[in-house]
Amino acid sequence: MSNPGKDQAHAEGLRDVLIAEAMRILETDGLEALSLRAVARAAKVSHAAPYRHFADKDALLAAVSARGFLALAAAMEAAAAGIDDPFRRRSRIGIAYVRYALDHPARYRLMFGPTIPGKRRFPELVEAGERSFQRCRQMMADVAGPAERADEALIERRAIAIWSLVHGLASLLIDDTVALPGPDDLAIDERISAVLKIAP
Amino acid sequence: MSNPGKDQAHAEGLRDVLIAEAMRILETDGLEALSLRAVARAAKVSHAAPYRHFADKDALLAAVSARGFLALAAAMEAAAAGIDDPFRRRSRIGIAYVRYALDHPARYRLMFGPTIPGKRRFPELVEAGERSFQRCRQMMADVAGPAERADEALIERRAIAIWSLVHGLASLLIDDTVALPGPDDLAIDERISAVLKIAP
């Protein structure tokens, strides 16, 4: 020991440092700036050091993506907290979802885009994604009538539909394919809501 | 002339050959195999030849993407042809849209994904995308009542909503984030329809 110059890298587990630096680069400079070597430089280790902790570049990206899904689930949960009416809750969650994408566009693109091929290979990522989707299913079950609630296939289809809607909107917005309509002085949440509430 | 060995490159305008080869590579080997040099090799020209016709790799990709949008608009148009009932037409168009994505996943990913940054820089691409969206607006105007039809903002929001739904579903499906529910022996179109018709 007695080596204080070893940076935080060795102190706090290089693996977590790499993930953290990758997320920082993602927020600051976007997806195209996120190279393995850039991450290594940011963590002040050599360019091949990440290979002791990740098999692949894809493995690192998958870890980042998984954290993104956990944060997304948390944001949805936070938006739902304290709201009793299930319809209001659904609305809040949808808005929070789109806002999350708008607030972290590069991260969201990584999570859903084609950057990581064969996402299925990474169990951590699959599980984190499943958690978000589970919250979505729950939300749709809550707004369903007591009779419908038993029909699992119906709830599943509705969950997919609402997720498609919300993900599609987020995706079109951050990839600059459409612009959010409505007067600029209106709060973003209101404008998101105006689009979402059309398909109930 | 009298030089028959010059391949089709010089004969039919290298620019179009490059775009065609790029689309072929995209269909066959996917997005990650689509490099500028691979396209040049496929067209049997040197690795820097594309720069006489495209400023950038992004410019080539934008041209490919634009063709993709035109083909998408054509597919939607074909699906609508001969259907008189506007609701049935909307349903057919939605199914055709998702099918297009499933049939050409790599192309679709390029069109909507983050691969081309700042799509707004390419007017050809913007215009081609706008044409697809225009068809979508038309479709929503057709199913609207006569009173609603005048409310442009309403139609716009509805068009965005339906596009979000359909694009979100397509996107989730081809990026392997969700699986299309329903029995396997049911035709794909039916299963797509079952999800889409939930949000009318």
Next chain:
DNA sequence: ACCGGACGTTGACAGTGTCAACATAGCAAG
């Protein structure tokens, strides 16, 4: 005391996007 394994570094390799310098062919002007 020794040794094995976990961790990190160095150096290399092929592949990529991009640019500058060079070649060439075809056409316009004199």
Next chain:
DNA sequence: CTTGCTATGTTGACACTGTCAACGTCCGGT
């Protein structure tokens, strides 16, 4: 016909990337 310009294509280089093999180094268990 000669001259020269422009459009197009080629060659060679540069920096950068993901990846791997070979090499250190240091710590914990036998």
